[in-house]
Amino acid sequence: MSRGRVWRVPRGVRRCIAPVALVAVWQAAASAGWTSPQTMPAPSLIVSSFWNLIVTGQMWPNLLTSLARVLVGLAAGVAVGTALALWSGLTRLGEDVVDPPVQMARTLPHLALIPLMILWFGIGETPKIVIIALGATFPIYLNLFSAIRGADRKLQEAGVVLGLTRRETVWHVVLPAALPGFLVGLRQALGIAWISLVVAEQINASSGIGYLVMNARDFLQTDVIFDGLLVYAALGLATDRLVRLLEIRLLAWRPATLPG
Amino acid sequence: MNMLTDVLPVAAEQNESAGAAVEVRSLSREFGGNAVLRDLDLRIQPGEFVALLGRSGSGKSTLLRTLAGLDAAPAGTVLVPAARTVVFQEPRLLPWKRVWRNVTLGLRTADPKGRAEAALAEVGLSHRLNAWPLTLSGGEAQRAALARALVREPKLLLLDEPFAALDALTRLKMQALVTDLWRVHSPAVLLVTHDVDEALMLADRALVLEHGKIALDVQVTMKRPRQPDFSEFGELRRLLLAALGVQG
Numbered sequence: 001m002s003r004g005r006v007w008r009v010p011r012g013v014r015r016c017i018a019p020v021a022l023v024a025v026w027q028a029a030a031s032a033g034w035t036s037p038q039t040m041p042a043p044s045l046i047v048s049s050f051w052n053l054i055v056t057g058q059m060w061p062n063l064l065t066s067l068a069r070v071l072v073g074l075a076a077g078v079a080v081g082t083a084l085a086l087w088s089g090l091t092r093l094g095e096d097v098v099d100p101p102v103q104m105a106r107t108l109p110h111l112a113l114i115p116l117m118i119l120w121f122g123i124g125e126t127p128k129i130v131i132i133a134l135g136a137t138f139p140i141y142l143n144l145f146s147a148i149r150g151a152d153r154k155l156q157e158a159g160v161v162l163g164l165t166r167r168e169t170v171w172h173v174v175l176p177a178a179l180p181g182f183l184v185g186l187r188q189a190l191g192i193a194w195i196s197l198v199v200a201e202q203i204n205a206s207s208g209i210g211y212l213v214m215n216a217r218d219f220l221q222t223d224v225i226f227d228g229l230l231v232y233a234a235l236g237l238a239t240d241r242l243v244r245l246l247e248i249r250l251l252a253w254r255p256a257t258l259p260g
Numbered sequence: 261m262n263m264l265t266d267v268l269p270v271a272a273e274q275n276e277s278a279g280a281a282v283e284v285r286s287l288s289r290e291f292g293g294n295a296v297l298r299d300l301d302l303r304i305q306p307g308e309f310v311a312l313l314g315r316s317g318s319g320k321s322t323l324l325r326t327l328a329g330l331d332a333a334p335a336g337t338v339l340v341p342a343a344r345t346v347v348f349q350e351p352r353l354l355p356w357k358r359v360w361r362n363v364t365l366g367l368r369t370a371d372p373k374g375r376a377e378a379a380l381a382e383v384g385l386s387h388r389l390n391a392w393p394l395t396l397s398g399g400e401a402q403r404a405a406l407a408r409a410l411v412r413e414p415k416l417l418l419l420d421e422p423f424a425a426l427d428a429l430t431r432l433k434m435q436a437l438v439t440d441l442w443r444v445h446s447p448a449v450l451l452v453t454h455d456v457d458e459a460l461m462l463a464d465r466a467l468v469l470e471h472g473k474i475a476l477d478v479q480v481t482m483k484r485p486r487q488p489d490f491s492e493f494g495e496l497r498r499l500l501l502a503a504l505g506v507q508g
Contacts, residue, residue: 154348154350154352155352155354157330157348157352158346158348158352158354159365159366160329160330161328161329161330161344161345161346161418162345162365162366162408162412163345163366163368163412164365164366168366172354172357172365173354176354176356176357177356179356252392253355253356253357253392253393253394254355254394255394255395
């Protein structure tokens with residue numbers, strides 16, 4: 001009993017111990033000169049170069065460029081994926097026309113299309129946006145399509161006996177039932193969009209976080225590479241949080257999100 | 261062609277038949293060569309409360325679904341009022357709509373919210389107007405489903421084992437509530453159940469369905485409120501159980 005009491009630290013604090021210790025060991029190793037700044041710069045160096053990027057005005061424009069690429073590509077992918085899934089999910093004709101080619105195309109790793117995209121669209125913004133949009137389309141399509149098809153038949157019957165028209169049944173019953181599946185697709189699409197951005201930006205970018213990182217590689221500024229990784233991680237986390245908040249708002253009726 | 265057509269209402273004949281609320285003549289239905297309903301005739305008077313008993317697979321659900329317009333291909337004549345609705349065994353409330361919005365769903369009248377409030381007050385759910393359906397208890401959810409049916413002022417109310425999933429005490433309360441509501445609104449009711457006592461507590465007439473035909477049709481003339489210790493109750497109970505193949 002008494003031993004247990006000694007260790008009674010709040011859980012949140014306990015979960016911080018290992019990450020903090022790792023950073024401390026890393027800092028100590030770097031300060032002792034065991035690692036070279038060119039391979040593993042000290043955390044303090046990473047923080048100071050991050051600050052430097054902010055005050056010299058290099059961070060914000062590049063960060064905003066990357067963020068804009070992801071948001072535009074994601075928006076296009078979500079729009080296309082949603083339109084295809086609605087047609088395919090709600091009508092047999094749509095399913096027969098849309099589903100076979102989409103199922104075939106999704107087996108292709110979309111990042112393998114980058115050389116083709118460059119040939120088709122050159123090296124400007126277009127190929128980057130298209131790659132991101134392409135990556136985002138499939139998770140939206142697949143999740144929304146299966147969610148529409150999985151919408152509870154019994155609720156649809158209830159709609160019928162309450163006198164709903166087909167259009168009303170789709171609007172009041174099928175689409176709300178498919179919303180959780182759509183949001184799962186949105187989170188997957190977001191993850192893929194960031195991965196696509198990283199890859200797309202490493203190929204001939206003249207702005208964006210990827211450009212900062214590639215530049216830093218050429219000048220052996222390893223600390224700046226770490227700064228870029230930090231930004232990617234933070235942006236990915238922040239946008240994922242946003243979708244989580246959207247989920248809590250839109251799915252307020254679910255027991256998991258209901259208070260109490 | 262639409263994938264949802266198989267749950268859309270069948271354009272069954274909805275001419276209100278002369279006098280009767282339901283008129284079914286020589287109705288047959290088979291599933292994959294298996295006859296479920298055979299040449300069945302049924303008449304239900306306006307305001308009449310009919311209980312339909314039968315073993316599993318006797319075709320009672322098929323008959324109810326046909327009257328509800330949910331069955332695609334019945335052969336025969338089915339005349340039902342356009343104003344008809346169903347309360348299922350599960351409440352089938354849309355979980356993403358608050359209780360009162362579930363009640364107004366598909367309602368095409370003036371002041372739907374006021375009507376929903378009145379209907380929910382009738383079933384004792386005034387305090388749950390704005391609740392999410394998934395926060396209701398089983399009995400509350402079924403009462404909301406009942407309010408949703410009654411707010412449409414149906415001439416025919418189809419009840420598909422609506423109390424089967426409730427605990428015994430809630431079931432008794434719900435049976436009393438349905439009796440009261442039926443007296444006030446007087447729709448014709450077809451109650452599908454396999455509880456003989458429930459049929460005898462509620463109905464004017466009890467039918468036993470067997471092999472797709474009505475094997476027994478008895479009037480239940482006991483005065484209400486009924487008690488299981490009425491002598492007639494015991495006799496009818498034995499009769500119905502025998503027709504269902506259970507020796508009392």
